[in-house]
Amino acid sequence: MFDRYTLSACFDDADAVVSVAKMKNHAFMGITLCTKNLFGLPPMLLPEGRTRSYYHHLIRLSYVLPDLALITKPCLNIIDALTGQWGREWGGVGRICNALIAGDHPISTDTVGMHLMGHDPQSDWPTPPFKRDRNHILIAAQRGYGTVNLDEIDWESEVKAPLAEFDSVETDTSETVANWRRTTCEQGLVYQENQKDLIDRYRNNFIYMQGGEVVWSGPDPSNLGSRRQLSGDKKDSALWLKLVDAEEHEGEHFNVYEDCLKPFAA
Template sequence: MTNEHTPCGRMTRRGLLANAGLAALGAALLPRAGRAWNTPASSVALARCQSYDTGLVPTLAKMFDQIGGLGRLVKGKTVAIKINLTGDPDGRVGYLPIGLTTWTNPTLIAATIHLMGNAGARRIRLLESPWKSVEPVQEYMAAAGWDSAIFTSAAANVEFENTNFLGQGTKYIRFPVPHGGHLFPAFDLNHSYEDCDVFVSIAKMKEHQTAGITLSMKNCFGITPCTIYGDGAPEDEPGLVPLGGRFPIHSGSRQPPKSSLPEIDPNSPRDGGYRVPRCVSDLVAARPIHLAIIDGIESQTGQETVGPMAKHVTPHILVAGINPVCVDAVGAAVMGFDPMADRGKAPFEFCDSTLRLAEELGVGTRDLKRIEVIGARIADLVFDFRKAGYPIPREVPDHDRPAPPAKKG
C-alpha cells in the first residue's frame, strides 16, 4: 500500500510532489511572505459539543457532512490517524483522566473511527510516537487506563503503530518538503505515513510552551521518529529504539544521523521558538493532512502536558476541516487568539507563528476573511484560554533556550 491517491482522488502523492515542484519554481519568484495571498482556503466546521457522551457522534457526523462528507474522503481507503498522546501516560491533571485534559479524548477517537467505518474506510490505523518508547500504542494507552478495544470495536480493520521508530516497516520513508522547507529539506518517517491514502490529525486544543498553541498541525511534530530526530540518535544511522525526546529539534543541539538530511541552515537561530514552528510547518507541507479535527470539548490551559501550570477547562468546542491551516486558524480564534498574530503577540510571545509559516509554504490560509466557517459562529464560541488559566508567567522554557552551534553530520 502506498499513498497513491489523495482522499478525493484528485491527485497522487507523486503528483502532489511534482506539482509542488512546479509551485516551488513559481514560488521562488515571490518572497515567502508574498505567497500567502493565493494559499488554499477551505471550509471549516465549528460546533458546540457539551460532552463526550451521546451527543458526540451526531455532532461529529454533521460536521463531517458540512465539510463535504466522510465518504468521499475515506471510502475504500486506508486511513492513518495521528492522535495526540503526549507526555507520560500515567500523568493526570489532578485526578482527571488524561483524555479530559491532555490527550485526544478516546471517545472522540472512537467516534471518528466509527463514522469512518460507516463511511466505508477499508482500514484505519492509529498512529502515535509514545514518549521515548517502543511500546505498542495499545500498551501505552493501557498505561493511561484506556482499553484499546473501544477503538477496535468501533470499525473493522483498526490497527495501531508506534511511529517513534522503524516499527513494522523495513525502512524509513523520505518526505521532501515542498518549496524547500523552512528548517529541514525533508524528513525520514515511519512507513505508516506513506502507507495510507488519507492522513488525519486529531489534536487537543491546548496552549503550548514552545509554539504558543498546539492544534492539528503541531500534533504532527510527533510524527518525527526519535530514532532519527531524538537526543539519543546515533551519528550515522537511525537508532533501533528512541532513547530521548525531540530536544535536538527544539534547540538545534545536533543534527540527525548522516543517513538523513541535515537542517537547511545550521547557522539559523538555535531557539525553540524559532525552530519548532518551522519544523511543524515543514512537516505538514511534507506530509499533507487531509482531515484535521480539534478536540476542544474538554482540555487544559497553561501548558501542553501534565504539569503545575495545567488547568482543566471545558470549552465545549469541536473544529474540523480538510485544510489544517484553516482549521487551526479557526481553532486559534475560538481560543481567544488572533490567527494573524505573530512573534511578540499572544499566543506567540516567544515564538514564530506556525500558522504564518505553514501559510508561507502554501499549505493553507490563516486569514479568517477567506475561510468559510460552517455551523456555529466563532464569536459565539470563543473560550478565552488565557483568562481561563492560572495567572502564570509567560517565559521561554529551559529546553528552548539557544544551544551551542550544531555539530556537523
C-alpha cells in the same frame, strides 16, 4: 527548515493522514492544535532520527511544523474542544468548551481553532500567545500552504469566540526570550561560516554551540538534561544543537536564522 526528514515507513502506504488534537495552549509554541500535533512524527531515537530537543528547538520548531504538514498533508483535521487547556500542554488549567472542530486542511482548521480560542491567527511573536516562538500557522501560510485569513476560509460555526479564556504561560521574561532567539540565530550562522573547520574536528558528532564556541560534543545528546542547566552561568545565551554532517544531508536552511535576526538589527 530542513530539506529532509526521517518518518515512519507507514506513510508510504497510507491512503490518507488524519490529525486529531486537543485544544490547548503551549508554553513554547503558544498553541497546540492539529499542526503542532504532527511534531511526534519524526523518530526521536538515534541513529535514524533526532533527539526531541533537535527539532523542538527555539527558532527551528516553528518552521519544522509547517514542513511536517506539507509532507503528510492531513486531509481530515479534528480539534477536540469538548475540554481544552489553558496555559501549557502539561499541567495547564482545564477549560470546558463543548465544541468539536473539523476541517480538510490543517492550517485552515487551526486558524479557525485559534479564532475560537480568542487568539488572532495572524499574530506573531512576541504577541500573546506567541511569547517565546513564532506562529507556525502564520509561517505555513506565508509559505503558501493554507491561510490565516478567516475571510478566505469556507467555514461555519454553531459556537462563538471565545469559547473560554485561553493564553500561554510566560516561562521567562521577554528580554530573556529575545536574547535566546538572537543568540540561537547567531550560533547557527557561526556554524555555517565555520562549517569546514567544525566538520574536520567534530565529524558525525552532535555539538552544542554557545557564544561562538563548541561547549559539548558527542554521539548522543539525548541524556544531557535541560539546556537551562547546560547553559551554566550564561543563562541569557542560547545553546544551539547541530549534527555535524560533512554532506549536510538534512539540508538545514540557514537563511531562516538570517531572517529571524532582522528584527534585532532593525
